[in-house]
Amino acid sequence: MARAVVTAPTRARRGEIVAVKTLAQHPMETGFRRTQTGELIPRDIIRRFTCTYNGTEVYRVDLHPAMSANPLIAFSTVATETGTLAFQWVGDNGYSVTETASISVE
Amino acid sequence: MSLRSALLFAASLLCAGAGAGEIPPSERRSGYDLMSRETRAIQDDDATNPGMLWVLDGEALWNRKAGAADRACTACHGDARTSMKGVAARYPGFDAALGRPVNLEQRVNFCRAERQKAPPLAFESRELLALTAYVARQSRGLPIRIAIDARSRPFLDAGREAFHRRQGQLNLACSQCHDDNWGRRLAGSVIPQAHPTGYPLYRLEWQGLGSLERRLRNCLIGIRAEPYAYGAPEFVDLELYLMWRANGMKIETPAVRP
Numbered sequence: 001m002a003r004a005v006v007t008a009p010t011r012a013r014r015g016e017i018v019a020v021k022t023l024a025q026h027p028m029e030t031g032f033r034r035t036q037t038g039e040l041i042p043r044d045i046i047r048r049f050t051c052t053y054n055g056t057e058v059y060r061v062d063l064h065p066a067m068s069a070n071p072l073i074a075f076s077t078v079a080t081e082t083g084t085l086a087f088q089w090v091g092d093n094g095y096s097v098t099e100t101a102s103i104s105v106e
Numbered sequence: 107m108s109l110r111s112a113l114l115f116a117a118s119l120l121c122a123g124a125g126a127g128e129i130p131p132s133e134r135r136s137g138y139d140l141m142s143r144e145t146r147a148i149q150d151d152d153a154t155n156p157g158m159l160w161v162l163d164g165e166a167l168w169n170r171k172a173g174a175a176d177r178a179c180t181a182c183h184g185d186a187r188t189s190m191k192g193v194a195a196r197y198p199g200f201d202a203a204l205g206r207p208v209n210l211e212q213r214v215n216f217c218r219a220e221r222q223k224a225p226p227l228a229f230e231s232r233e234l235l236a237l238t239a240y241v242a243r244q245s246r247g248l249p250i251r252i253a254i255d256a257r258s259r260p261f262l263d264a265g266r267e268a269f270h271r272r273q274g275q276l277n278l279a280c281s282q283c284h285d286d287n288w289g290r291r292l293a294g295s296v297i298p299q300a301h302p303t304g305y306p307l308y309r310l311e312w313q314g315l316g317s318l319e320r321r322l323r324n325c326l327i328g329i330r331a332e333p334y335a336y337g338a339p340e341f342v343d344l345e346l347y348l349m350w351r352a353n354g355m356k357i358e359t360p361a362v363r364p
Binding site for chain 1 (some may be wrong): 148151152153154156158162163310313314
């Protein structure tokens with residue numbers, strides 16, 4: 001199960017700074033840990049998170065080992081126009097999750 | 107924790123002499139109150155509480171048909187938001203057929219076996235944690251109500267006895283930390299009162315959700331006692347005592363702890 005939860009306001013005034021919170025379900029296995037028999041557990045992390053606002057990139061994060069499981073990424077953007085916030089998480093082993101949120105700007 | 111610091115701690119407990127005894131109701135505090143402001147903020151907001159990922163998975167499983175009977179939980183129970191409200195606050199509950207209390211995880215698996223004709227879910231599996239988190243989430247904010255009658259009293263007494271029994275290589279009883287020394291520190295961590303108000307809960311140390319039994323196993327390993335297997339009657343008795351001891355406190359599931 002690959003789940004991501006996004007919380008963003010559905011309505012905002014033009015020019016308002018809006019807070020966005022995202023939570024992605026992921027083990028973020030560092031690649032440095034070993035099993036009880038000494039074998040290395042292969043790395044399995046989210047590498048990149050991007051947020052686009054009506055097609056324009058407004059926020060991007062590169063993620064690395066040693067970040068927590070189920071990473072919470074919270075940021076803010078300026079509500080400029082009515083439209084869609086699109087979120088994408090991309091990672092190892094073909095992990096790719098997308099989520100969208102609509103925002104109406106008055 | 108190193109052996110030396112563990113021994114020092116054990117010695118300090120001995121020096122403390124006769125303990126404070128059971129915690130009076132007015133002084134009972136959830137582990138929530140002993141956490142940092144930042145960790146409390148993670149728990150308080152569903153948008154940041156990682157336990158909600160399991161709750162959402164549990165909601166999907168609740169509505170999904172399973173087993174040879176091809177029935178979903180909804181077929182009998184309907185909408186969990188009404189039918190499961192307050193259920194977790196009454197568990198472990200007494201099962202008349204078995205003649206002993208069962209915890210929420212066991213109840214889910216009994217239901218699967220009897221009604222859905224489905225194989226049991228493994229303890230601490232993602233699915234079982236998700237289902238129990240979803241069911242317990244429906245009781246959030248409701249007070250724990252463990253009713254003890256003549257049938258369940260022996261099990262409560264067994265749990266109480268286990269809580270006060272010294273065990274393991276460190277020869278410590280649960281009560282020596284959680285009744286007598288709560289609020290003080292064990293290494294860097296504050297000792298909580300051990301009220302199981304938020305299980306299954308997200309522990310930052312685990313980087314995931316875990317059941318009360320997983321936590322109890324941690325504690326037993328910490329005092330170097332041999333932990334019971336998941337679902338062991340001794341564990342359920344102890345869970346019953348801990349929940350009874352927390353009667354009236356509010357369910358926080360899915361809680362977040364450091």
